[in-house]
Amino acid sequence: MLLSRALIIILFALLWPSTISAQATPGRSAENAGYVPTDTCAGCHQSEAAAWSGSDHAWAMRPATDEWVLGAFDDTTFSDGAVSARFFKREGQYWVATEDDSGKPGEFRIAYTFGYFPLQQYLVEFSGGRLQALTIAWDTRTGDEGGQRWFSLYPGQKFAPDDALHWTGRYQNWNAMCADCHSTFLKMNYDAQNDTFATTWQEQNVGCQGCHGPGRDHVDWAENQAEPANEGKGHGNYGLKVDFDAMSSDQVVETCAYCHSRRQALKDGQHADESYLDKALPATLRPDLYHPDGQIDGEVYVYGSFAQSKMSAAGVTCLDCHDAHTAEVLVEGNGLCLQCHNAQPPERFPSLQSGDYASQDHHHHPMGSEGAQCVNCHMPEKTYMVVDPRRDHSFRVPRPDLTLSTGSPNACNGCHDDKTPEWAVEAIDRWYDWPNQPPHFAQALGAFRQAQDDAFLRLAGLIRDSQAPAIARATAAEHLANFGSRAGSAVRSGLLSDEPLVQAYAANSTAQLPEDRRLGALGPSLSEDQPRAVRDQALRALAGVELSAFPEHERAHVESLREDYERRLHELATLPGTRLNLATYLQRAGRPSEAMAHYREALSMDPAFTPARVNLASLASEQGQIETAIEVLEEGVARVDIPEADRGHLGYLLALALVEAGRVPEALSRFEQASSLNPGNPRVAYNHGLVLARVGRLESAETVLSEGLSRHPEDPGLLNAMVFVTLQQGRMRETLDYARRLQRVAPGDPQVRSLIRDLERRLN
Known part of the structure; x- marks a missing residue:
């Protein structure tokens, strides 16, 4: 379950009142939901059960007993720089002594093992129904392979107790990060109001029913030779929910x-x-x-x-x-x-x-x-x-x-x-x-990542390429959202694809289109015949559309879908990414105060989660709360656990907010800081130069823009700004040179052509 902050998947979530009561300890659900006890299958399927018993699935999660613990809990101390832990046994139980969530020494009982090869992790119970995974693990490989040792999953790194990557933090939380695939039919049962879990499973590890589905009907058939409840569904009518022999x-x-x-x-x-x-x-x-x-x-x-x-x-x-x-x-x-x-x-x-x-x-x-x-x-x-x-x-x-x-x-x-x-x-x-x-689709995706001039055309070609893998076409659909309404035709091609995955990502990218075009394009995506993934993405794109804009006969259906969507988002509101995307959904839906609350909740889970900070500051600015935006951005720029490029982006946004607030001297200082932290962003130099020009510091503006052009010689914004600055100083021949460079970069701009003609006439 090891993840870096940059790789945390952005999911959807919703903070919503809940009546779920917190359970102190995760455990088997009291509702069997068609599942049977774990050992039931082995009675008839002994060879399969024996084969499974040594598998990764069988070892996915186990109680911390002598039978399942592989690590050396023999009063061994492990240290990796500033990170240390002592592993020992007490009264037949397994324990670890290490830093707690306040940074103080503590002792914690190991509740469960997690996995077994080539490493085994260990889970500790916390209040609120949480299980947390230690970031020091046991290498289960043989000694000859370099194993049989404790090691840090983040070598050379130490995370502060308030960091989401600390072993007590959100990204090491079993319930939210990894539980649903290490146990069978696991339900987090998250209470978003109190940030607690009442997590249950049907099988503690990945058992037979994890792949074959609930086994009650099959057991009834085996015991009674009666026709199962799902007669006609399976290969042999054996009551199997998942019959691999009958599947495509x-x-x-x-x-x-x-x-x-x-x-x-x-x-x-x-x-x-x-x-x-x-x-x-x-x-x-x-x-x-x-x-x-x-x-x-x-x-x-x-x-x-x-x-x-x-x-x-x-x-x-x-x-x-x-x-x-x-x-x-x-x-x-x-x-x-x-x-x-x-x-x-x-x-x-x-x-x-x-x-x-x-x-x-x-x-x-x-x-x-x-x-x-x-x-x-x-x-x-x-x-x-x-x-x-x-x-x-x-x-x-x-x-x-x-x-x-x-x-x-x-x-x-x-x-x-x-x-x-x-x-x-x-x-x-x-x-x-x-x-x-x-x-190869790499040529389109690479062009987008490198911000090449033909990136849009390549992505538009990829989304329409029926021979390309669906996941590559879906990636093109996702990236096309960056091109706004220009991408309308290409995105509509994705909606017409026969691949639901492409349709789903194309649906979300239509959020950039005008409302009437979105409504016309996304109607079929809301059909009950569509997979839930397609419907959900269409609902996100249509979040800001009033119910009255839909045809009257569709309104009840759309309202029902929205209610179901928000209910499910509530169930998943466990991670910074889920809060971020739910807040974005609420913002699109015209509910800014709720959106801001969710952005703040995401930051409380992970103060270094830059996307939530950016969105919160932008929304605060839109709502006229410019001092709030400045405060949020200043907090981010000051955090040393945020990568420099991200801090540079936050500093750039902070500079813009300070300009908006009329605090220009402070803004100019922040522009310089942003440029040093993130020199790869040409917009920093562009806006820095324009602000300098606005306050009459034309020579300084030219210096900043020239430095930007040395790194980004074909950036149209920087060239345009240099046209303005040199023209303000009456240096028309240099202005003409920059205008010609701008025309080569943006040949279709009629204003540039007109400027060049005017300058040529005046200079001749």
Whole structure:
């Protein structure tokens, strides 16, 4: 469950009155909801239960007893710089002595283990029904592998007690961060008013019913040989809620996807038999999670990678490679891939090309070497949580050419780190006679990340490319929101896609369009036939639209959807990101006081959560509360736990707020600070220069703008400002030079053309 602050998924949430009472200790739900006791399945399915018993799923969460605790609690002290802890036993229980949530020494009883290989974490009970995960973990690998030791999940870092990454903080909270995938049918039962939990589960770990769904009907069939309640649904009418034999390949993958993906939960408590997009919205190929070509960067749990792959498009499922009960691969080594990638591919996958992929003619490395292993070229790995290497499941062909154009890594240079990407490109071209590699969605996503001039056109092309993976097209839909109403046509193309994931992200991006265009475009997205993910995103985009604007026959339906949406947001209001997005929703809906309360709540959970601080300050300014905006921004700029670039952005906004408040000398000082912290933002130099010009300091303005242009020579704002400043000083020939540069950057601007003609006439 280790996450950096930058990688925290932004979810949706709502602070709303609740009648849930706090439960001191998480435990099994009193309502069985169709589930049966954990041990029931083993009576008939002994071999499957035995295989499962040693799996990651079986070890997902266990009581802290001698049977399950793997760490050395033998009065051992671990230190990593300023972070230390002593692990010991007392009266048969496991304990840790470490810093508490006020920064003072404390002793805490270990309640549960969490995972087991290659590391095991430990959970401590706190008031309000919370469980918190220690950020010092036990390395369960063998001693020869470097294991059998305590280690910090954040090596060399120490977090203050009020930091959300402190072990007692919000981002180490089991209930909100990781519980729903380490237990079966877990419900957080969060009380947003009191910030407490009454969390329950049906199975403490990921048991049989975590994947097969509630087992009551199946047990009734087995005991009575009676027709089950879901007659006709399953493969053999055995009362199975999830019958893998009767499912499509997409359904099989999506059964695993909820827990094996970065996602936004749409409800509290998820069943295996629910459609994936009815309970979650998967994250796109965002810069904090993926490289431009879709390779893993952040901790993304496989599904987002696999969804990009040709394997997924061909109908391959998780169970073609992994045993359903042990979760281990079916065959070790290259034999796993050669099940299909051989001279006679299975009939089930007609799109696979036949070939001798195990030969040196294919991989061009000595037989038996690391370079001859399929996974090292097609599934490069990255290590997370210090000791946990995970492989990219996009099964990509190495593309060093994309390293040159987008900065994405490639498997060739991952091993040959003493060589250049150009060397790798030449080798690929020579080996495979492939000098002109096919287009890739990385080119569009990379253009957006690099703010290239053609980024919009590339994204518009990607969202319409039916051959591109849906997750890449959804990413284009998400990014197009940055282009405002200009993106209207492209976003509408996304709404017409036959991929619900693309529709969902396109729906949210329509928020930038005028109200009448949104209403016309999003009507079909609110249909009950749509997955909940699509409906929810449409509701967000339509948040500010009065109910009376909808056709009369649709109003009751829309009102019902909105009520349900806010109820679910309330259930999930557990993290800074959920509060942020709910506040944004409320702000769109014209409820500014509620929105500001939620932004403040997000900051109380994590004072370093910059998006909430930015939105709170902006909304306060819009509401005429400029001194409040200044105070909020000053607090952020002063925090040393916020990255410099973010502090620079906050300082820039603070400078603008000070200008608005008439405090220009202070604003100029803040502009200088923002420029030093975040020199990559040309808007800082642009506004700094204009404010200097406004107070008559034209030479200083020119210096600031020139420095900005040295870093951003084609920024139209800076060029425009230089046109103004030089013209104010009567230096028309220099003005003409800047105007011509501006025309090359923005050739379609008629005002620039007119200015150039006027200057040329006056100078001649």
